[in-house]
Amino acid sequence: MPELAEVEVVRQRLCDEALRKRIKEVIINYGKTIETNKDDFKKHLVNQAFVDVKRKGKYLIFQTNDYDMVSHLRMEGRYYYKDSSDEVLKHEHVIFRFDNGKDLRYYDSRKFGRIALLPKNAYMEYPGIKKLGLDANDPSLTKEYLYEKLKNKKLAIKTSLLDQSIIAGLGNIYVNEVLFLAHIDPRISSDKITLKDCEHIIKYAKEVLDESIKFKGTTIHSFESSLGVTGGYQEKLKVHGRANEECVQCKTKILKIKVNGRGTYYCPRCQKS
Ligand SMILES: [Zn+2]
Incomplete structure (x- = not known):
């Protein structure tokens, strides 16, 4: 399981790679990864861009102008930044396709990781985050x-x-x-x-x-x-x-x-x- 330091390193890398790129498509290959309504998830992220990635404990919070996307990697979740033309692997459950020919792909062989979409700045009310010290x-x-x-x-x-x-x-x-x-x-x-x-x-x-x-x-x-x-x-x-x-x-x-x-x-x- 990733510890705080790993999640912080991932956050820093995401800030380097995945910010300010327009999301043109969201592909969900394994529905259970997304905890909130899947149609809304796509609708609210397409044509938006991540403007910041925060961290609270081991949670990553991707922020657009209007929404917070809360992501917990659990046991084996990982993010990869790849060319959109790269073959989609078996455990790439959620794909954020940017308009620059690149994808941010959420990969999780154990399938325990979860992602939720909440209104902007509501992440502090997310049950797992709310109880954190x-x-x-x-x-x-x-x-x-x-x-x-x-x-x-x-x-x-x-x-x-x-x-x-x-x-x-x-x-x-x-x-x-x-x-x-x-x-x-x-x-x-x-x-x-x-x-x-x-x-x-x-x-x-x-x-x-x-x-x-x-x-x-x-x-x-x-x-x-x-x-x-x-x-x-x-x-x-x-x-x-x-x-x-x-x-x-x-x-x-x-x-x-x-x-x-x-x-x-x-x-x-x-x-x-
Ligand atoms: Zn000793």
Whole structure:
């Protein structure tokens, strides 16, 4: 599943490739991808152009002058910018055909991704977006905000940080990395997290995300960022995927455990509770 950094990289690429081009046709090859009325979807996008692409958590918001198109890639969704004459592949479910001979194609082999069309600026009311907490690299994310969200929670800190209503956009890989850098045991109860811990979590969350955006995301398993970008951040990961390797800070062996069903990598010495 793409993490926030991958979605941000995709957003940047979409801004480079897909803005201010008149859409002359919208082709829907797999109807379930479109959550809202399909005829309206086509009608409201044809003869328009995307003027901006925003991101909230892992949602992409394509804006025209009058509408917001909300897109979530889920497990395997990708966008490709191609020549209109290129053969249409099996999993290219939605095609935006521009009048410059190019297509923006939404490809999704798992078919979990969803796209919805809403009136302009209504995206904040979209159910999945409405419940999101502050973005992990939002400048207004403070240690006090995080502390308030955690102080009455009995769940493991790892689980709370994956909760998108607390912080939006931190996925499993980055939470493992952030807790390692902050020297916090992933299993510790959220209500035991101090204000100082919150400060560290936020600091390292921003650092990990900025860094991974710089390296164009993390390519793990089958995920390859859209538009042909392959991430380079996986080489920078300090604990994720490094079970039985030596900790970069203390040479202790990195352990892999499950926390609430999710694969969790940590250093038993650096992250002692
Ligand atoms: Zn260590």
